[in-house]
Amino acid sequence: MSDLTNKTVGSIRKFFSLRTFFLLISILAQMTFIIGVILWFTEYTAYFYGFSLLLSLIAFLWVMNSKINPAYKIAWIIPIMMLPIFGGLFYLFIGRGKIKRKTAAKMKAYESLTEKALRDERLNTETYLENLALLNTDASIQARYINDYAGYPIYPDHESEYLAIGEKKYDRLIEALEKAEKYIFMEYFIIEEGIMWNRILEILQEKAQNGVDVRLIYDDVGCLFTLPKGYDKKLEAMGIQCTVFNPLRGIISLRLNNRDHRKITVIDGHTGFTGGINLADEYINEIVKFGHWKDTAIMLKGPAVWNLTVMFLTMWDYLRGVEEDFNQFKPNFVDFTKDTIASKDLGRGYVQPFADSPLDNESVGETVYLNLIYKAKKSVYITTPYLIIANEMVTALCAAAKGGVDVRIITPHKWDKRLVHTVTRTYYKTLVENGVKIYEYTPGFMHSKTFVVDGTYGVVGTINMDYRSLYLHFECGVWMVNTPSVQELKSDFLETLKVCQQITKKDFSKERWYTIIKGSILRVFSPIL
Template sequence: MNFIQDNIWWFILVFYYLIVFITAGYEIMHNREPVKTISLLFALVVLPVVGLIIYYFFAQEYRKDKIFNRKKVYDHKMIKRWEDLLILQDRDLQHLEKFFVDDKIKLVRLLQNNQTKPFTFGNKVDILVNGEKKFETLFADLKRARKHIHLEYYIFKSDRIGTRLIDILCDKAEEGVEIRISYDYVGSSISSKALKRMNSCGIEIFPFMPVWFPNLTRKLNYRDHRKIVIIDGKIGFIGGVNISDEYVNYKEQELTKMYWRDMHLRIEGHGVKSIQAQFLLNFNFITSKEIEIKDDFFPVIEPAGKSAIQIAASGPDTDWQNIMEAIFTAINTAAEYVYITTPYFIPNNEILTALCTASRIGIEIKIIIPEIGDSVVARHATNSYIEKLLESGVQVFHYVKGMVHAKTMVIDGVVSTIGTCNLDNRSFDINFEINAFVYDKYIAREMLDIFNNDLLECEELNLEDWRNRHYSEKIKEALSRLWAPLL
């Protein structure tokens, strides 16, 4: 007994590394991405106890293997009927090729083959710059709703803007409009009073995958990062703007609050049906009950505009990294330019290589990222990639006016994408994300004008100056990059 007491810490250490050895073996045998596996093994070995906590809270994929596999089986049965009506056959895609420049048809084929996502025509698309424009437009449309309203948000707060939204929703519920809300349990902050009020109005509102101590687990795996609204199955909203005062640039807060630059889309047309399907799939999943699919959810729609749209959704329940692969394909098939705006740039090797290679063969690549951002570790991790980009001729710009939160791309004046997906591993592989890919030269022209206007609030980074930044910054970047696959 004395021997054990005298050597208790040695026994604990041996026991700990026995657990580490078993855990490492489990991780290696699952053949996950090598960079991520190495980062996890590094954490397990050099950070006693903390490493295991990181692993079990942030890196485990047991829910993906079990829960989301069940969800995937259900998904296909639910949406097959209406997708079969919209999906293009090979002969239709061949006919479509003459409308596309260069290899853009490859992007259409990829999304259709990856996810059976219809290429829809006759859509009307409105670009909504910043939260104030998004909420002004959204509130007006909500007040005109007649049958149903569906909302799915990563951040839903019962603050000033959130209360205005809740007021409208309760009014519509009392008029007999069916309202369903899905909110992420970790990202959102809805008061019990607000929840009680919505429930009393007959609004169906459910959290996405509740967890213990959400304030201590802001990055807990498998969060619903989407921001979508569907009204009567005819109008859809998709983009980066959450329901929070943080996303609205109130004039009276100009001196006290960081300026927030964001982007959202309003869509009318068949593209809304894809957004509707994704909402219903997730809502059924979190409520553990099957919603009766009504014709009102997928109504007959007359052409509303001239834009073609594909909606790409990705997450732990999809077979492929749909949005990442679409972005990868868009970069690789670019003929002239790729302009990107993203708040978090922590790319995987595929996207980084695609950008650097495209730049070196003469494609103009411009990337806008925030100078400061809202995450210190993410900012330093992002900075660790900048030197390689600059060396390859990629133009990188720091947005200095405030926080740029828009997640957009415009390619060759033909294709644009706006949605919730950041250029990082968390968006590519862990969170539930959704993007609209818009094939319309007029929308691309408007997106280009917005991008160029944002450049006026940016400072371009210079390779020589960047190399000469303080060595302490380089150390922070190197350490932060070790965690890049987990951020």
């Protein structure tokens, strides 16, 4: 039996594992019970029917007057109006995108630790912003927004390296992990046992045994089909501190909507990684799932890594229910700069690692993307696995293209989620007809999430161009201006175009009528997919 067949069989077994089976049965039982109770009551009294209508009306008014994106409103208003008995009830259970107030208040308290830990750096930001404004006003405006509304300061780029493929990130990550002396912090959406994770785990276990503080956060939904239940306990037994984000309990909950989609590694506070790459073998093309897997990351060294460190520690302390002095993890950047950076060119531009969370009404990731598009003068180059965007983003892309900006977007040719890819393709026609150039990555799956604008600005991170990433998930990225990494990012994009297939107006005439109808229906509900 081939390795691929073995992997497929293994995935099927994981899908039907006891944990997954009981979770699905539990959720289905709860939904069946709720529907059964409703139907039972409707047989005996008209009062309950009236109550259901009132509940749906309240849900309708709640949605209409909320601050959520209009497309998200429409996606819920339709089922509420079509199914007045069930619609309002289901919206109350799973429709509200925000975390419960109690949970949000608790995490907000921990976010004050972020503000405290970054206070000194934010004071330095004023000097950096003033210097940046002299060179580039648009860049200083963007950087100030991230500083003021996301709370993460900007730094001169001491050393950043754009990692154009998962294999390269893996090599750099292994090198950095092996050099760890004090601590290793890792936060990932997906982890799966295999060549990549098993090698990393060997290093983590060895480092933990040698006194290095090793901590890991993984998302329970992201790892539902990749890790067994209680895997965190197994890691704890190895000396690796582990915490699971939003553990699944088999109960219908709003928590399922909010996931930790970040991918962060921090080593000793001076070396950090983020980007789209999870810790599973398809990300380094050791196995084939959807053809060749194209993904990217960025490695930072120097003071800017402190932003990533604080992101991790805030999440860690919240999940563990502890409160630490973050400064104990802050390296002496003066010595680091003197030892490793002094001989290098410090006129390398600026980097600004930032986080986005669903705790507030500030969609940082979306605003960063929109600002980049609206400020573009020559080119906007984007890679994204999913293209399910609100009208504001469509308008911005089309307006830029109409104004003569070279707007190009690369999406996957081979999909990982059929319905999501179907919806992605429904956006092609409007964009292409307005001058946006769409390409599909023909060798396989494009999982990279990057922006490069005018060869001057760049973003590498975890933020997809879809509703979940932009509004519901915990995300992160690195915004850059005038760094060597931006040029590397641009070169990689142009090189990738050589193996992409451009979508043209002729392609739309080949679409089947039923495909168009299916796509149109799915697009209405895309914000809640």
